[in-house]
Amino acid sequence: MYTVPKPPAAGASQPAEAGSTTSTPAESKPLAMIPKSRLRTKESFFADAAFRTVVAGCALALLVSVALIFFELVSQSHLSRSKFGFQFLIQSIWDPVAEDFGALPFIYGTLVSSFVALLIAVPLSLGTALFLTEICPRQIRAVLSLLVELLAAIPSVIYGLWAIFVLAPFLRFYVQPFLAKYLGWTGLFTGPKYGWGMLAAGVILAIMILPIISSITREVIRAVPRQQREAALALGATRWEMLRISVLRNARTGILGAIILGLGRAFGETMAVTMVIGNRPQIVKSLFAPGYTLASVIANEFTEAVGDMHLSVLTEAALILFAITLVVNAMAGLLVWSITRGAPSRTLA
């Protein structure tokens, strides 16, 4: 049966669509679609193959690096995993002298500080993203988005420095008394007011993950088709109703992905948290109390670890951290990808 071949797509064939099946001349097809027989007769076959090997070797180096990370973490933590097994995740003791370790306070600290950070950061970053994409006048949009991205450029240790000397005293003298007085009944804001502690760690983490959540949310909001917004407006919706109905509802998955990406970043954050969280491995309900996170204990104790068991235990803590961030980032990437459909993501991770 004779079928009319479709004419080649107007303009340049896009490099992103390698699956093109139209009958274009061989040279303008993506490299993968040129029949191998034609390639092998070219004079440059060996040079092409060499180049491809070198470049593939670089990509392989990337794969090898990640494999090495995983391998080293697993092998260095073998001592600890074989001694403690699953108990490590649910025990609370941390005794280097008696060589008895349990990571529960650290897991708790990591989770709580990150969730406090999310609680503060998500409304602010969603609001910022919506402002920048929908409300902001074009002239100041570039400046304002640059400012938000500059927040991501500040090194973690400088955040920590600022948190010790400016944020913690501020929390101690102005915020914590206020919280203890009006919200102390919840049990979350009781105890001595040090300034530093779980709350300070949560606040500084919130500032650090703001740019990521905001930037990806903007990507995701931009990916919502214009017709959706126009349809809502044509039906008589106000600006906010239009955003709620067409933009936010469509971008829901992507926004969730952005939030989870921010969470993943918060899990792995080391320096700023170590400097203000108080470094006491305990599980206490109050946010005023000091805590300890997985990353902080590694940073604090690794160079002073005495004995192979201590080192091995810290490596197991790193393995837990690696596993958590891997799962979280993979989940988030999947959610964001489902909205932006594989367009190269512009993350700030």
Add this chain to the structure above:
Amino acid sequence: MSNGIALGAFTLAALIVTVPLFLILGTVVYRGLPALNWSFFTQIPKPIGETGGGMANAIVGSLMLLGVASAIGIPLGIGTGVFLAEYGRNKWGNVVRFTADVLNGVPSIVIGMTAWALVVVSQKHFSLLAGSVALGIMMIPIISRTTEEVLLLVPQPIREAAWGLGIPHWRTTLSVVIPTASSGIVTAIMLAFARIAGETAPLMFTAFGNAFWNIRLDQPTAALPLQIYRYALMPYEQAHQQAWTAALILITIIMLTVIVFRWFAGRSAIKGAL
């Protein structure tokens, strides 16, 4: 009315978000300026109690760490980016892309620990090389992702024109495609540079820090972020002052790099990872 409240809330959120940036930058400038003098750039740290002293060894150490890290990270990053753009439109490309995203999300302290296990443990001492390996590994995903984006933006007709002239594929990529995308690649490199410059955690047990001069690859080295961290935690006002000044220098370098290259990136529509 809920329309006005919602839009007002978003505007308020955007305003609140810019406040910490100015607070932090302002504090760093205000607290760091007093000790910013010539001796800071030329002397090594003096013991607490003695006046003067600076962080010259940390500044040089940081520059060397970044230099060697770039020598590792830039070729591998660009190579991976070229692979993904030119040969990566298939399953293997997706595997590499996913792995690059994984590596991007790995906490920096875990990467430092890997470099420790690979380099420090086998050489039995801390070293500049180990620190650079850790930093270099961190650069790879940032550079490769942006390089891929930029190379994909080079129009296909340019490649086709070169092929039509008989230029082999490898030569096209090297001499035609990459130079066309060079400004984007340079932007990617500088942004990766800015990100690495402030990293402390991977250096804590690789380069380890040093109170004296060191330019050898196989010895521990001081670095600005490490010094900031250690001095911030000391109970001496003099140390705190040094930490603020070091922070001022570090943040100036990073901010200038980011502002300049983000501005260029905005012009040529390359939004690289930071």
